[in-house]
Amino acid sequence: MPATEVYVDRLLGRHVLDQSGESIGRIEEIRVSGKGDRCFVDEYLVGRYAAFQRVAAWRLGRSLLGVFGRNRGKKGYRVGWEKIDLSDPERPRLLCAREELTPITDQ
Amino acid sequence: MKKALQIALGIVTSVGGYLEIGSVATAVQAGAAFRFQLLWAIALGTLCLIFLVEMSGRLAAVSHHTLIEAVRERFGFPFFSLLLVVVSLVTLAVLASEIGGVSLAIQMATGISYPWWAFVVALLVWLVLWKGTFGIIENGVSLLGLVTIAFLVGAVTLHPSWHQVGAGFLPSLPKDDRAHYWFIAVSILGACITPYLFIFYSAGAVEDNWDESYLGVNRATAALGMTFGGLLSAAVLIAAAMVFPQQGIQIDQVEQIPLMLTVSLGQWGFILFVISLGIACLGAALEIALALAYLMAQGFGWNWGEDEKESNAARFSLAYTVAVVIAAVPIALGVDPLKLTVLTMAITAASLPFTVVPFLFLMNDEEYLGDHTNGWLSNGVVIFSIALAFVLAVVSIPLEIFGS
Amino acid sequence: MNLVREVLDNQLRGRDGVKMGRVDGIVLELMPGAPPRVAYIEVGWVALARRISRRVGRWASTRRRQEGRRRDAYRIPWDRINKVGLDVVVDVDAERSPALASERWVRDRIIRRIPGG
Numbered sequence: 001m002p003a004t005e006v007y008v009d010r011l012l013g014r015h016v017l018d019q020s021g022e023s024i025g026r027i028e029e030i031r032v033s034g035k036g037d038r039c040f041v042d043e044y045l046v047g048r049y050a051a052f053q054r055v056a057a058w059r060l061g062r063s064l065l066g067v068f069g070r071n072r073g074k075k076g077y078r079v080g081w082e083k084i085d086l087s088d089p090e091r092p093r094l095l096c097a098r099e100e101l102t103p104i105t106d107q
Numbered sequence: 108m109k110k111a112l113q114i115a116l117g118i119v120t121s122v123g124g125y126l127e128i129g130s131v132a133t134a135v136q137a138g139a140a141f142r143f144q145l146l147w148a149i150a151l152g153t154l155c156l157i158f159l160v161e162m163s164g165r166l167a168a169v170s171h172h173t174l175i176e177a178v179r180e181r182f183g184f185p186f187f188s189l190l191l192v193v194v195s196l197v198t199l200a201v202l203a204s205e206i207g208g209v210s211l212a213i214q215m216a217t218g219i220s221y222p223w224w225a226f227v228v229a230l231l232v233w234l235v236l237w238k239g240t241f242g243i244i245e246n247g248v249s250l251l252g253l254v255t256i257a258f259l260v261g262a263v264t265l266h267p268s269w270h271q272v273g274a275g276f277l278p279s280l281p282k283d284d285r286a287h288y289w290f291i292a293v294s295i296l297g298a299c300i301t302p303y304l305f306i307f308y309s310a311g312a313v314e315d316n317w318d319e320s321y322l323g324v325n326r327a328t329a330a331l332g333m334t335f336g337g338l339l340s341a342a343v344l345i346a347a348a349m350v351f352p353q354q355g356i357q358i359d360q361v362e363q364i365p366l367m368l369t370v371s372l373g374q375w376g377f378i379l380f381v382i383s384l385g386i387a388c389l390g391a392a393l394e395i396a397l398a399l400a401y402l403m404a405q406g407f408g409w410n411w412g413e414d415e416k417e418s419n420a421a422r423f424s425l426a427y428t429v430a431v432v433i434a435a436v437p438i439a440l441g442v443d444p445l446k447l448t449v450l451t452m453a454i455t456a457a458s459l460p461f462t463v464v465p466f467l468f469l470m471n472d473e474e475y476l477g478d479h480t481n482g483w484l485s486n487g488v489v490i491f492s493i494a495l496a497f498v499l500a501v502v503s504i505p506l507e508i509f510g511s
Numbered sequence: 512m513n514l515v516r517e518v519l520d521n522q523l524r525g526r527d528g529v530k531m532g533r534v535d536g537i538v539l540e541l542m543p544g545a546p547p548r549v550a551y552i553e554v555g556w557v558a559l560a561r562r563i564s565r566r567v568g569r570w571a572s573t574r575r576r577q578e579g580r581r582r583d584a585y586r587i588p589w590d591r592i593n594k595v596g597l598d599v600v601v602d603v604d605a606e607r608s609p610a611l612a613s614e615r616w617v618r619d620r621i622i623r624r625i626p627g628g
Contacts, residue, residue: 006547008514008537009562012183030514032549037590040546041514041539081546171597179533180520184562187520237627408522408533409614417628421618424628 006089016046016084018094024101025076027092044084045104047076076104110324117328118335120245123252125336126343127391128208129201129298129455131384132448134340135364137291138347140284143267143275146341148292150276152299153337155492157329158485159463162470163305164325167312170475174309175405177469186465187406193461194402198303200451202395202434206232207444208388211361215381222441229435232392236427241314241413244397248390255339255387257368257379262342264371265349272345289499290507294449296496297456299337303398305466310401314412322479343367361445392431400427453507457500463493512595514549522598523554525605532610534599535559536584552592552599554610555584585609 008030015023025047032039079101085093094101137145163174170177179187209228210221235244281288317325346367368376397413404411404423411423438444467489470481512518514537523531536553557575561568561583572583585608587601594600605611622628 003540003542003548003550005550006539006541007561008519008539009184009558011539012515029516032512032514034512039549039589041549042546086541086547176522180522181516183515183520184535184559188559188563237625408530410530417622417625418618421614421622424622425617 004087006086010089011086011092014090014092016044016079016092016094018098024094024098028076031078041081043081044079045076046079047104077101078104113324114327114331116246117324118332119253120249121328121332122335122339123249123255124245124390124394125333126252126255126258126339126383126387128204128384128388128444128448129294129301129391129452130340131208131343131387132204132445133291133294133298133452134343135347135367136449137295138344138349139351140291141281141288142348142352143272143345144279144281145288145292145295146272146275146344147278148295149299149337149340149344151492151495152296153333153340155296155489156299156304156337157333158488159300159305159466160308160333161326161329162466162481162485162489163309164312164317164329165322165479166469166475167309168317168321168325169319169477169479171313171318172475173313173401173405174305174466174469175402177475178465179406181469181472182465190461190465191402191406193458194302194306195399197451197455197458198301198395198399198402199430199434200447201301201303201455202392202399202430203437203442204444204448204451205388205392205395206431206435207438207442207447209385209392210438211444212381212385212388215362215365215377215384221444222439225435225438228389228392229431232389232396233428233431235393236396236413236431237417237424239413241311244390244393244413245311248386248393251386252390254379255383257372257376257383258339258342258346261368261371261376261379262345262349265346267345267349286503286506289503290453291449293456293496293499293503294452296492297452297454297459297500299340300459300463300492300496301452301455302459302462303395305462306398306401307394310398310405310411314414319479396427396431396434399430400424450504450507453500453504456496457504459493460497463489517595518552518599521595523552523610524598524600525603525608526593526600527605528600529605529611531601531603531605531608536561538586549589551586551588552601553584553586558584 011027011030013026013028015026018024027044027046029045031042031045033042077098079094083094083096083101085095134149137148166177167173172180178190206225206228207221209231210224213219213224213228214221235248239247312321312325350367350370351363365377365380368380370376372379400423401411403409403426404420407422409422410420412420415423417424437447467481467486469475470485473480519534519537521534523534525531532554534552535555536558537549538551538553539547540550541547557568557571560571575583587603591602592599593602603610
């Protein structure tokens with residue numbers, strides 16, 4: 001079976017839908033690691049905190065979220081590569097329950 | 108010793124390069140219409156500029172990235188393309204204003220009206236960029252620009268009441284014509300805080316191979332250079348305030364503007380005014396054309412550098428060439444340079460969030476700046492000034508254009 | 512490594528250090544049952560157009576096919592990347608690569624024809 005190609009820029013900003021069809025947040029970053037000459041995806045960072053982490057405005061962003069009272073609830077998740085179905089890159093779907101995901105925490 | 112020399116040179120060049128058509132036209136309008144009442148706007152704009160210039164130098168010295176490069180890398184192409192369109196349009200309009208300024212100066216000297224000079228000036232700007240090096244543009248032209256100190260002499264010899272001048276630094280509202288008052292205030296802020304300045308400054312710091320040892324030089328140059336520069340703007344305003352309302356005229360006739368120096372300095376005042384205006388606008392036009400080329404080249408990853416041989420940075424050289432030609436067109440078609448300038452400066456103020464907000468994010472990014480990220484004072488001053496400029500611009504531009 | 516933060520949009524240099532554009536796009540390859548593989552980085556205006564919107568991207572892609580090009584953008588396989596740091600350095604001769612085609616065109620057709628260029 002031939003490999004399908006997906007553009008990273010097309011994945012960015014897409015809502016990831018859980019099994020009930022509800023969004024858990026947008027894809028903001030893709031973590032990869034190299035094995036020899038090849039390089040593979042490890043996990044996707046999803047959600048608002050991931051976006052702030054990407055532009056490295058961690059402190060600035062968190063205090064802004066705090067000001068607008070949106071600091072509670074969904075902040076963001078690290079999602080392993082095997083837990084997202086990318087067969088339709090426009091609609092990435094979560095393959096496990098949301099509760100099984102690792103939340104992104106402050107460090 | 109070497110550092111002290113660098114600081115001195117840096118200050119001299121920022122003073123010589125400070126005045127341009129934007130700061131002159133807005134200060135003249137402010138002085139003529141509202142006496143000393145708008146001096147606070149120059150002070151606020153200059154304060155904000157000090158912080159922004161210091162920040163762009165610090166970013167370049169610590170991260171070896173220019174502002175534009177860092178914006179594309181951190182915020183991605185979609186955001187960058189938006190910034191590219193907004194900043195290019197605004198900056199092209201500013202470039203047109205400067206070409207108009209040089210053309211006006213030549214008109215005053217020769218009596219031949221300014222549209223005829225637009226492409227002559229464009230050719231001159233292009234020749235200096237084509238043949239010159241970064242050092243020539245940064246130092247040479249700015250040294251010539253020291254002639255603009257004439258405005259300071261002019262203002263002092265008019266013996267303004269220093270008590271009233273001091274009062275102008277505290278904001279106060281005029282009795283009538285408030286819409287116009289705020290519009291001019293916004294134009295002054297836009298003229299002080301033009302994005303081309305920090306695009307140019309951070310690219311310059313990279314062209315000059317700055318590293319962390321330059322942080323002190325950077326701070327001193329930004330603080331002192333911009334303060335003295337702002338003083339020149341204030342001098343233009345004071346001279347205009349002293350001369351124009353007393354003679355009971357409005358500034359719509361270009362020929363009347365040199366009066367601000369001729370009243371106290373006579374024939375020499377006229378010559379100094381024409382030379383100051385011409386050199387100041389020429390220097391600014393060079394920096395702005397380069398800033399536009401930096402914007403394109405750094406955003407798209409082309410090879411760039413004013414010291415590169417043209418054929419080694421072909422698209423970069425093409426970019427400033429095209430910019431200069433486009434900007435000359437409206438002036439050649441007879442658009443009034445002064446009206447264009449004041450409107451352009453107000454629109455610049457409205458566009459500031461596009462450049463300054465991402466800039467603030469970058470300045471708080473430890474990956475770029477390590478231990479040298481912004482403190483609360485820098486963040487606070489910049490956020491306050493930009494928010495104020497933006498709100499005032501959005502409110503006052505429509506009022507000015509459609510009348511109240 | 513963070514693909515978006517550290518690679519996408521970063522300055523691209525050839526093996527001799529010559530600037531050859533920016534990383535305009537990244538292509539992943541999906542295989543059933545295996546982690547997605549980072550296959551190529553892309554340089555070119557069609558890759559950029561795609562990022563502004565799908566419609567602009569499709570229009571740009573059609574234009575480029577009409578010019579007789581097989582691919583939307585110049586692709587550099589991931590294994591040709593020598594270093595990812597401040598800049599992304601690839602094992603490619605920049606001066607001859609398609610990434611600098613427009614630079615060469617402007618240089619030869621315009622800049623060299625102007626005296627002093």
